[in-house]
Amino acid sequence: MPYRELLTRPVLIWGAVAVGARLPVAMAPLALVFMVRERPGGYTLGALLAAVYVLGEILGAPVLGMRMRAERARPHLAAGLAVGAAAFLGLGLAHQASPVVLGGLALLAGIGPAATSGGLRAILTGMVPPEATARAMSLESVLMSGIWALAPALTTALALGVAPYVPLLLAGTLMAVAVAGLWALPAGWATDGAVGGSMVRALTRAWPLYVMGAAGLTLLAIAELVLPALLEQRSIGIGWAGPLLTGYAVGSALGAFVYGVRKWPGRLATQGEALLLTVTGCVVVVALTPWTGGIAFGLLLAGALAAASSLSRNLMLREVLPPHALAAGYSVMYAAVSAGYAASGTLSGALLSTVAPSTAVLAGVGLTLVLLLIGTLGERRMSPVADGAPGPEGAPVDAGRDAERSL
DSSP states (O other): OOOHOOOOOOHHHHHHHHHHHHHEEEHOOOOOOHHHHHSSTTTHHHHHHHHHHHHHHHHHHHHHHHOOOHHHHHHHOOOOHHHHHHHHHHHHHHSSSSSHHHHHHHHHHTTTTTHHHHHHHHHHHHSGGGGGGGHHHHHHHHHHHHHHHHHHHHHHHHHTTTTTTHHHHHHHHHHHHHHHHHSSSSOOOOTOOOSSSSSHHHTTTHHHHHHHHHHHHHHHHHHHHHHHHHHHHHTTTTTHHHHHHHHHHHHHHHHHHHHHSOOSSHHHHHHHHHHHHHHHHHHHHHHHOOOOHHHHHHHHHHHHHHHHHHHHHHHHHHHHHGGHHHHHHHHHHHHHHHHHHHHHHHHHHHTTTTHHHHHHHHHHHHHHHHHHHHHHHHHHHHOOOOOOOOOSOOOBSSSSSSSSGGG
């Protein structure tokens, strides 16, 4: 099914709801920093609030995802978004409050909508024919890449051009609108009656995919967080950091689009491993090249390949999890990659105090290769779905009769 045939009225409404739900998430860390930066020690407080927000996401995603019922996901999603909207609006309105109050609101803003991404993805894939699943997920990835590219510029413009707290008020308003938009979407997604078995056992089956997800974001987050210092090491103007990261976001959108356009040879597991391994090579280029053009090319290609790798993992989740556990699986994956990002921030800060920026990036590459090896070995032993469907090593990608074969 071509992309244009996916753009039906229900899918477009889903896209509008997804923007309202996910743009605030993309804006949040930078918006929190801008909100308090003019206070004494404002940047330190802003970084702490952003960390608390991410911690809320890490805690909330798996817990709330496991409580979501496939056939009645809408009330769960609405409640989470409503909590997030209230917390974001509270942050904007009470921006002069004590750090403890702001920290509590930031934690709620992270926890409330943490399972929204997984729930909306499951609803989307339930809205389209099975053979269009891969392209629908590619379309979602393109949309998310656009959101993450827009968020920093929008947040900065509002914080500096209007008021420091306005981005958070906008975030709360968008989430509130998304709550209303949920009632134009299906209430949930079909499970074909397959609701038996332990949710925890089903999610545990997919642990290698979570390791691979954390590995991919750990690698790229280190490259992103160390980029300003790396540019200074190469005597390149630090102002290039913004355009270079925009190039990475553009590459992600292109990679997601191309991955869904055609069929790709090999199994999903093999594709994911090869793509992630190639991303590490791109990041090595970023770490070692002395030229701005080389860094730009490395980040652009890394973004494209990383988006394709992420899509392959999400498609594999659909193979190893029963339908009723999909939202929970996506949410656990979200928590895993968030944890990888948080860990990479800590690691990069520690490394930069002792080694050169390029060495810090290469250390991240080494850590990623270790996680990649662990994930690859785990994938080889991954159990099939409880109902007897093939696991990730049991379904080749070709022709066009199932979700993966529509690539």
